[in-house]
Amino acid sequence: MRTKANIELDASRRTFATGLLVDLITALKRSRTGDLIAITSDEPTIAPDIEAWCRFTGNTLIETNVDPGRVRWIIRCGAAKMNLDVERPVGSRLWLYSNFDCNLSCDYCCVRSSPSASRRELGLARVQRIACETPALGVSEIFVTGGEPFLLADIGEVLTACAASAPTTVLTNGMLFTGRQLAALLSLPRDRVTIQISLDSPTSQRHDARRGQGTWARAWAGVERARAEGFRVRLAATVSTDAEAKDFRDFLDSERIAEEDRVIRHIALRGFASQGVALARPDLVPEVTITAEGVYWHPVGAEDADFLVRREIFPLADSFAAVRRAFDYEREHSRRLATIFNCA
Numbered sequence: 001m002r003t004k005a006n007i008e009l010d011a012s013r014r015t016f017a018t019g020l021l022v023d024l025i026t027a028l029k030r031s032r033t034g035d036l037i038a039i040t041s042d043e044p045t046i047a048p049d050i051e052a053w054c055r056f057t058g059n060t061l062i063e064t065n066v067d068p069g070r071v072r073w074i075i076r077c078g079a080a081k082m083n084l085d086v087e088r089p090v091g092s093r094l095w096l097y098s099n100f101d102c103n104l105s106c107d108y109c110c111v112r113s114s115p116s117a118s119r120r121e122l123g124l125a126r127v128q129r130i131a132c133e134t135p136a137l138g139v140s141e142i143f144v145t146g147g148e149p150f151l152l153a154d155i156g157e158v159l160t161a162c163a164a165s166a167p168t169t170v171l172t173n174g175m176l177f178t179g180r181q182l183a184a185l186l187s188l189p190r191d192r193v194t195i196q197i198s199l200d201s202p203t204s205q206r207h208d209a210r211r212g213q214g215t216w217a218r219a220w221a222g223v224e225r226a227r228a229e230g231f232r233v234r235l236a237a238t239v240s241t242d243a244e245a246k247d248f249r250d251f252l253d254s255e256r257i258a259e260e261d262r263v264i265r266h267i268a269l270r271g272f273a274s275q276g277v278a279l280a281r282p283d284l285v286p287e288v289t290i291t292a293e294g295v296y297w298h299p300v301g302a303e304d305a306d307f308l309v310r311r312e313i314f315p316l317a318d319s320f321a322a323v324r325r326a327f328d329y330e331r332e333h334s335r336r337l338a339t340i341f342n343c344a
């Protein structure tokens, strides 16, 4: 899906030296923080100039789409509205995308999951190897997500392997706790596995509008079932506005949900989303994310080329080292350019 920008600049063959810089400055003057500017060009060689200009001016290059003979860059004005004050060492959290298919097709899904998405399964053998290698790497939490993990026949084994290595949270829409999937749930150690269930609003209206008719009621039934079976349940909402976030917080208060069992985040402009918070690597402290296709910077962009760190997963220590190197590079690059900016 093509990301919608607030301003579209058709640069044709213009470069920074032949008018594009003036166009960009004019576009910036017309923009507010968070707005998106798209530049489409027949001149792919301006890519390094665009990247340097973004870093130098404190704006963020969030997307590059290459078509035959044309390139489209998306720049976000200003910084992302994210919670960056959380102290979390790189590598302490490990995310595993167990699969990419899902029983739902939410309209904002950041990895384009749906019933027709191909499975792209990480697979039990790889998960077991990952679980063996993580204790030496300082991982304190493992998160298993998808797609919908409970679509997998061996999800019980996958989660048990993870839980043997570190406390594990599985992210689910909570709608599949019957039959074989319920048996898988019941097989899990309660003291090592947390169930994180998506619930976007206090009532069905908003949740069902984005995720499908009847999904709120089934998710809530999943919450109650998991609680009744003795699991710690965390509720996670994806919202569009601060007002929706407050609405959900009030609901969590009324349900007496503990702070550590609440997750509220804004929709990210990734995957199926046509509106949301535009995010790039420099906005996010990396959280090592492994999919069947490789190692990614953060779970919010786990199928996007700009978040791919490397294709090889093993040895896992090398993947962690690659993510840390990439983070060091980002920080060093920002510092160097900030120094140049300050002296200019």
Ligand code: SF4
Pocket (backbone or CB within 6 Å): 102, 103, 104, 105, 106, 108, 109, 110, 111, 112, 113, 114, 146, 147, 148, 173, 198, 211
């Ligand atoms: S947001 Fe979650 S439940 Fe919805 S389609 Fe994506 S993976 Fe499935």
